[in-house]
Amino acid sequence: MLKVNNVEVKYAGVILILRGVSFEVPDGSIIALLGSNGAGKTTTLKAISGLLRTELGEVTAGTIEYDERRIDQQDSEEVAKRGIIQVMEGRKVLGHLTVEENLILGGYILKKTNVKKDLDMVYDYFPKLKTLRNATSGYLSGGEQQMLVMGRAMMAHPKIMLLDEPSLGLAPLLVDEIYEIVARLNAEEKTSVIVVEQNARAALAISEYSYVMENGRVVLDGPSSKLANNEDIKEFYLGLSKLGEKRSYREVKHYKRRKRWL
Amino acid sequence: MEFFGKIVISGLVNGAIYGLVAIGFVLIYKASSVLNFSQGYMLLLGAYIFWVFKASLKLDLLFSLLITIPLGFLMGILIERLTLRPLIGQPLVSIITVTIFLSLVIEGLVSIIWGTYPLQQMSPFFRGSLRVGKINLTSGTLFAFGLALGAMFALIFLFRYTRLGLAMRGVAEGHQIMQSMGISVKRILTICWGIAGVAATLGGILLGSTLGFQLGLSYIGLLAIPAAFIGGLDSPEGAIVGGLLIGLIESIASGYFGKASGVPTSYVILIVVMLFRPYGLFGLRGIERI
Numbered sequence: 001m002l003k004v005n006n007v008e009v010k011y012a013g014v015i016l017i018l019r020g021v022s023f024e025v026p027d028g029s030i031i032a033l034l035g036s037n038g039a040g041k042t043t044t045l046k047a048i049s050g051l052l053r054t055e056l057g058e059v060t061a062g063t064i065e066y067d068e069r070r071i072d073q074q075d076s077e078e079v080a081k082r083g084i085i086q087v088m089e090g091r092k093v094l095g096h097l098t099v100e101e102n103l104i105l106g107g108y109i110l111k112k113t114n115v116k117k118d119l120d121m122v123y124d125y126f127p128k129l130k131t132l133r134n135a136t137s138g139y140l141s142g143g144e145q146q147m148l149v150m151g152r153a154m155m156a157h158p159k160i161m162l163l164d165e166p167s168l169g170l171a172p173l174l175v176d177e178i179y180e181i182v183a184r185l186n187a188e189e190k191t192s193v194i195v196v197e198q199n200a201r202a203a204l205a206i207s208e209y210s211y212v213m214e215n216g217r218v219v220l221d222g223p224s225s226k227l228a229n230n231e232d233i234k235e236f237y238l239g240l241s242k243l244g245e246k247r248s249y250r251e252v253k254h255y256k257r258r259k260r261w262l
Numbered sequence: 263m264e265f266f267g268k269i270v271i272s273g274l275v276n277g278a279i280y281g282l283v284a285i286g287f288v289l290i291y292k293a294s295s296v297l298n299f300s301q302g303y304m305l306l307l308g309a310y311i312f313w314v315f316k317a318s319l320k321l322d323l324l325f326s327l328l329i330t331i332p333l334g335f336l337m338g339i340l341i342e343r344l345t346l347r348p349l350i351g352q353p354l355v356s357i358i359t360v361t362i363f364l365s366l367v368i369e370g371l372v373s374i375i376w377g378t379y380p381l382q383q384m385s386p387f388f389r390g391s392l393r394v395g396k397i398n399l400t401s402g403t404l405f406a407f408g409l410a411l412g413a414m415f416a417l418i419f420l421f422r423y424t425r426l427g428l429a430m431r432g433v434a435e436g437h438q439i440m441q442s443m444g445i446s447v448k449r450i451l452t453i454c455w456g457i458a459g460v461a462a463t464l465g466g467i468l469l470g471s472t473l474g475f476q477l478g479l480s481y482i483g484l485l486a487i488p489a490a491f492i493g494g495l496d497s498p499e500g501a502i503v504g505g506l507l508i509g510l511i512e513s514i515a516s517g518y519f520g521k522a523s524g525v526p527t528s529y530v531i532l533i534v535v536m537l538f539r540p541y542g543l544f545g546l547r548g549i550e551r552i
Binding site: 049051054055056076077079080081085086087088092093094095096097101104105106108109152153156 | 351425428429431432434435436437438439440441442443444445446546
C-alpha cells in the first residue's frame with residue numbers, strides 16, 4: 001500500500017506546486033490522476049519516485065509511505081530498488097542504444113535476475129519489440145517508443161508503476177492497445193499502476209479509482225465508474241453535455257458551467 | 263626509406279599513447295558532457311607517481327605498475343569528488359573552467375613535490391631490441407606500443423560488451439532517464455573518472471619512459487585532446503584512430519620540417535577536420551525525428 005499524505009512540494013524553495021495532496025494506492029490496483037495542464041500530476045509522480053530531487057524540487061511537508069516506510073526523503077535509486085518505477089512522460093528512450101540494450105538497462109538494478117527470461121516476458125507483452133530488438137531506439141515510431149519505455153520499466157519487476165501520459169500523441173487505436181497491455185500487466189503480474197492522463201476517457205475506463213487534481217490539490221475523487229457519470233467531469237474532461245439529447249439552438253448555453261467543487 | 267620507417271613507427275607508438283589518453287577524455291565527455299582539460303596533467307601526475315615507485319623506491323616493473331594503476335584510478339575519483347561533484351547541476355561552462363584551472367593546480371603540486379627539473383632518466387622496460395629489415399625496434403618501444411594498444415582494446419571491450427559499459431553508454435544518453443530506472447548516475451560517473459585516471463596514468467608512464475619524466479609531459483599529453491576531437495568526441499573507437507593519426511602527423515611533421523612543427527601541425531589538422539566534419543570522423547550525430 002502506497003500512502004501519499006498531505007504532500008506539499010516546492011521547487012527551488014519558493015515555487016509551491018503541490019498544496020497538500022493525499023491519496024492511496026492499494027496493492028494491485030490501478031489509480032488514475034486526472035487534471036489539466038499544470039495541475040501538479042507529473043509533480044506528484046516525481047515526488048513519489050524521488051525524481052523531484054534531480055530537478056531542484058523537494059517535498060516540504062507531508063509524508064509518502066510505502067509499506068509503512070517513508071520514501072519521501074529518499075533518492076530515486078532507493079525508491080526504485082523498493083519497486084517503484086516511473087515511466088516518464090514523452091517517451092524517454094536512450095536514443096543511441098538499441099531496443100534490447102534499453103531493456104537490459106531497465107533490469108540493471110536487479111542483482112539476481114535472469115535477463116533472458118525477463119526479456120522474453122517483455123517480448124511476450126510487446127511482440128513488436130522483439131522484431132525491433134536490434135533497432136536504434138531513437139528511430140522508432142512514437143507508439144513503439146512508448147511500448148519500449150513501458151517494457152523497460154517492466155524489466156525491473158516493479159510493484160508499482162507510475163505511468164505519465166502514456167497516450168500522449170498516439171493514435172486512438174494505439175492508445176487502446178497500450179491500455180490493454182496495462183490492464184494485462186495489472187492482472188498477471190499484480191503490478192499496481194498510477195496513471196496520469198489528460199485523456200480522461202481512457203484513464204477512467206481502466207482505473208478503479210480516480211483523483212482529479214487542480215492547482216496542486218485533489219479536488220474530487222471517487223470510483224472511476226462513478227466519476228465518469230459526474231456532470232462536472234463530463235463537461236470539463238470528457239467534453240460531453242447531455243449527449244444523446246436533441247439539441248436546440250434555443251437552449252445553447254450562453255454561460256459556462258461552473259465547477260461545483262471549488 | 264629507413265628514415266621514413268623510423269618516423270612512422272615512432273609516430274604510431276606515440277599515437278597509440280595519445281589514443282589511450284584520449285579514450286579517458288572521451289569517456290568523461292560522453293558520460294557527462296564535460297571536457298576534461300586536466301587530462302594532460304592527470305597524465306603528468308600519474309607518470310611521476312610511477313617514477314617514485316620504480317626509480318626512487320626501486321621496486322620492480324610489474325609491482326610498480328600494480329601499485330600505480332589503482333592509484334591512477336583513485337586520482338580520477340578524487341578529482342571528481344573534490345571539484346566536480348559539488349558542481350553537479352551547475353552550468354557546464356563553470357565545470358569546464360574548473361578543469362582548466364585544475365590543470366595548473368596539479369602542475370603546481372607536481373613542481374612543489376618534485377621540483378621543476380626533469381627527473382632522473384630511467385628506462386623501466388627490459389632491454390634488448392628487434393630488427394625488422396633495416397629498422398631497429400627497441401623492446402621499450404614494442405612494450406609501449408603493445409601495452410597502449412592492449413589497454414585501448416580492453417577499454418573498448420569494457421565499453422561495448424559489458425554491463426558496466428552499457429550503463430556508461432546509457433548515462434551518456436540522459437541522466438534523468440537512468441535515474442528513473444534506479445541507476446546511480448553518480449556511481450557510473452565516478453567509475454568513468456577512475457578509468458580516465460587509469461588511462462592517463464598508463465599514458466604518462468609510457469610517454470615518460472620514452473621522452474623522460476619531465477613537466478613537459480603534460481603539454482604532449484594534451485595532444486590527446488585533438489585526437490579525441492578528430493576521432494569524434496563521443497566515440498572511443500574514434501579516439502584510437504584519432505590518436506594514431508595525430509601521432510603520425512606529429513612525427514612526420516617534426517621529422518621533415520623540424521622538431522618545432524610537430525605539435526602545431528597536429529592542431530592545424532584538428533582545425534581542418536573540425537571545419538569539414540564538426541562531429542569528428544566517428545562521432546555520433548544527434549537523432550532528430552521529424
